[in-house]
Amino acid sequence: MKLRTTLLASAVTLLPVATMAADMTIGFSQIGSESGWRAAETTVTRQEAEARGIDLKFADAQQKQENQIKALRSFIAQGVDAILLAPVVATGWDQVLEEAADAEIPVVLLDRTVDADESLYLTAVTSDLVHEGNVAGQWLVDEVAGEDCRVVELQGTTGSSPAIDRKTGFEQALEGHDNLEIVRSQTGDFTRSQGKVVMESFLKAEGGENICALYAHNDDMAVGAIQAIKEAGLAPGEDILIVAIDAVPDAHLAIAQGEMNATIELTPNMAGPALDALEAYFTDGTMPPKWIQTESKLYTAADDNQAVYEMKKDLGY
Ligand code: AHR
Numbered sequence: 001m002k003l004r005t006t007l008l009a010s011a012v013t014l015l016p017v018a019t020m021a022a023d024m025t026i027g028f029s030q031i032g033s034e035s036g037w038r039a040a041e042t043t044v045t046r047q048e049a050e051a052r053g054i055d056l057k058f059a060d061a062q063q064k065q066e067n068q069i070k071a072l073r074s075f076i077a078q079g080v081d082a083i084l085l086a087p088v089v090a091t092g093w094d095q096v097l098e099e100a101a102d103a104e105i106p107v108v109l110l111d112r113t114v115d116a117d118e119s120l121y122l123t124a125v126t127s128d129l130v131h132e133g134n135v136a137g138q139w140l141v142d143e144v145a146g147e148d149c150r151v152v153e154l155q156g157t158t159g160s161s162p163a164i165d166r167k168t169g170f171e172q173a174l175e176g177h178d179n180l181e182i183v184r185s186q187t188g189d190f191t192r193s194q195g196k197v198v199m200e201s202f203l204k205a206e207g208g209e210n211i212c213a214l215y216a217h218n219d220d221m222a223v224g225a226i227q228a229i230k231e232a233g234l235a236p237g238e239d240i241l242i243v244a245i246d247a248v249p250d251a252h253l254a255i256a257q258g259e260m261n262a263t264i265e266l267t268p269n270m271a272g273p274a275l276d277a278l279e280a281y282f283t284d285g286t287m288p289p290k291w292i293q294t295e296s297k298l299y300t301a302a303d304d305n306q307a308v309y310e311m312k313k314d315l316g317y
Contacts (some may be wrong), residue, residue: 009146021279022053027075028084032063034157034190035220036248036317041111045084045317048056048271050277063157063189065089072096076103082122082278084219084271086110089159102277108278115273123277123288125270129165130134130172132264132296135219137173137244139262139298143241146179147149152202153185154225156217163187166217183211188221195221199228206301208227208234216244219251219263226259237261247299249312256305265297 001208026049027294033039042058049056059071065088075083076099083100085107087093095121109124123201140151153170156163167185174180188194195216204212208229216222221243229236236242237259243252247265254260277288298303 004208008317012136016275021155021275024052024081024278024282025055025057025078026082026084027057027059027071027078027080028067028317029059029061029075029086031061031068031086031088033060034063035192035218035246036075036250037105037218037220037246037266037290038190040248040315040317041086043271044269045110045271046082048248048269048275052275054275056209061088063088065092065106069079069096072100072107076105076141079103080105080119081282083107084110084274086270087114087161088111088157090161091113091159091166094120102157106278106281108151108274110274111162111266113165118290121142121273122281123290123292124292125274125277125292126161127266127294127296129162130160130169132266133166133169133171134173135169135264135298136166136245136262137295138169139243139300140215140241141173141177141180144180144193145210148179150183150206150210151212151213151215152199152206153182154214154216154221155185156187156190156221158187158189160190162245163217170215176292179258182215188216190218190220195224196228199225203228203232203234206305208232211240213243216242219246219248222234222260222263223250223254226254230259235259245307247297249309249311249315252299252309252312254307255299255301255303256309262300264300265295265299267294272317298315 061067107123188198226236242260243262253262280286
């Protein structure tokens with residue numbers, strides 16, 4: 001199947017010819033498998049494509065932007081109908097996105113944003129990443145209720161939009177609350193192993209008794225940190241409050257067991273809305289909004305996290 005349109009023109013004059021999803025070949029450049037959430041997104045994307053009869057060409061970039069750029073060029077050379085891109089970092093995409101635009105191949109961003117002109121992609125399916133950080137910060141503000149609290153922060157991958165925006169949102173929530181202070185902040189690259197290593201260094205540098213709370217940009221780093229906190233002889237979730245983002249099954253389990261306090265859900269189903277948008281676009285030229293926003297739900301100990309864990313545990317995380 002081959003149909004192309006003037007994707008980048010503000011006044012679209014050539015409408016795509018009606019087509020069936022089953023005819024589509026779509027390239028998916030995935031970041032890698034750094035977290036449980038990422039694994040689930042890969043699973044769901046494959047399932048969504050299969051259910052629609054789409055031929056999905058999958059490329060694992062192993063955390064490297066250069067691999068993603070190579071994959072995009074390969075998809076363009078193969079003449080795919082569309083590209084799904086989960087961009088590892090926010091900058092450095094203009095050239096390759098222009099190449100896709102020149103080839104009239106629409107690109108849909110999944111779960112992270114890029115610093116490029118929005119005319120260079122069809123739409124972005126993401127959560128409100130600043131809002132997620134804000135919800136985490138607001139939860140902590142409420143939880144400590146004016147008590148002094150020294151906070152450590154595990155950041156996501158340096159230069160990625162969730163690391164940048166989740167930090168911004170959290171800091172915004174803490175503004176005007178002088179009882180809360182971020183005393184250490186370092187990347188744990190969204191992985192469990194780095195979350196543990198960096199938390200160990202925080203505990204050593206500060207002394208565990210001087211850390212009141214941990215904010216991790218994802219659950220995997222929080223789960224790694226929980227291990228470090230236990231090994232330091234402290235009780236995660238009690239001695240050190242823990243709030244993170246993703247709502248992966250292991251985070252629900254940790255909350256159910258009292259070892260973590262809160263998580264904000266990020267749906268791994270970015271592909272469903274993305275493929276809906278592409279299907280509509282190819283069927284009759286419907287232009288999606290530039291941002292398709294997914295929901296962000298806060299889970300705390302007040303929820304039945306054991307039940308949510310049971311429900312999510314076999315979903316590909
Ligand atoms: O871009 C989404 C983030 O990427 C998830 O929160 C994190 O787990 C993943 O690595």
